Amino acid sequence: ETGVTQTPRHLVMGMTNKKSLKCEQHLGHNAMYWYKQSAKKPLELMFVYSLEERVENNSVPSRFSPECPNSSHLFLHLHTLQPEDSALYLCASSLGQTSGNTIYFGEGSWLTVV
Amino acid sequence: TQLLEQSPQFLSIQEGENLTVYCNSSSVFSSLQWYRQEPGEGPVLLVTVVTGGEVKKLKRLTFQFGDARKDSSLHITAAQPGDTGLYLCAGGNYGQNFVFGPGTRLSVLP
Numbered sequence: 001e002t003g004v005t006q007t008p009r010h011l012v013m014g015m016t017n018k019k020s021l022k023c024e025q026h027l028g029h030n031a032m033y034w035y036k037q038s039a040k041k042p043l044e045l046m047f048v049y050s051l052e053e054r055v056e057n058n059s060v061p062s063r064f065s066p067e068c069p070n071s072s073h074l075f076l077h078l079h080t081l082q083p084e085d086s087a088l089y090l091c092a093s094s095l096g097q098t099s100g101n102t103i104y105f106g107e108g109s110w111l112t113v114v
Numbered sequence: 115t116q117l118l119e120q121s122p123q124f125l126s127i128q129e130g131e132n133l134t135v136y137c138n139s140s141s142v143f144s145s146l147q148w149y150r151q152e153p154g155e156g157p158v159l160l161v162t163v164v165t166g167g168e169v170k171k172l173k174r175l176t177f178q179f180g181d182a183r184k185d186s187s188l189h190i191t192a193a194q195p196g197d198t199g200l201y202l203c204a205g206g207n208y209g210q211n212f213v214f215g216p217g218t219r220l221s222v223l224p
Contacts, residue, residue: 004156041216042118042215042217043202048211090157092156103159103212104159105157105158106156107156108154108156
């Protein structure tokens with residue numbers, strides 16, 4: 001238990017569906033992240049939020065839409081995904097946004113797009 | 115763009131053997147972290163090193179940060195099946211997000 005909880009743990013969706021991934025952190029951190037982990041690539045940083053404000057968006061397709069309603073919650077809204085978007089999506093948090101802070105990961109949400 | 119390479123990509127050994135995995139970059143990092151990710155779980159931080167030449171020990175795991183802060187190694191003594199997992203290194207510089215390597219996938223057979 002790292003203090004970062006992700007739901008659902010597994011999700012199968014069709015290319016025309018709309019679904020959301022949810023992340024909640026219980027650590028009092030100010031920064032939250034979405035990472036994508038697939039078999040053939042290193043961990044890819046998708047979005048960074050610091051104090052509920054998006055500070056980084058690493059050229060992620062618009063079919064992925066993040067939302068950070070408060071410092072404890074982070075969502076990733078998914079729509080019209082492609083099969084190549086199938087991957088493990090990891091949420092993480094840290095005390096601050098820069099690399100001087102330890103990143104704590106959730107257990108991930110396994111996404112399969114059919 | 116800062117990149118981290120890890121070697122070997124895959125490693126399968128017998129219980130009780132020793133091993134070393136490497137994390138290399140052409141860039142200098144102010145800190146470097148090692149994570150272990152077990153199947154079906156998220157990465158868990160093992161150690162952070164910040165000083166060139168620094169050596170840290172965590173039970174049977176020994177971590178070293180290169181003198182030039184461009185590389186790091188992780189040595190495991192007497193590996194156990196519980197050490198099985200994906201070992202990730204991540205390099206950071208002040209004001210920037212961490213960069214992750216592709217990982218070394220370790221399998222320790224009983």
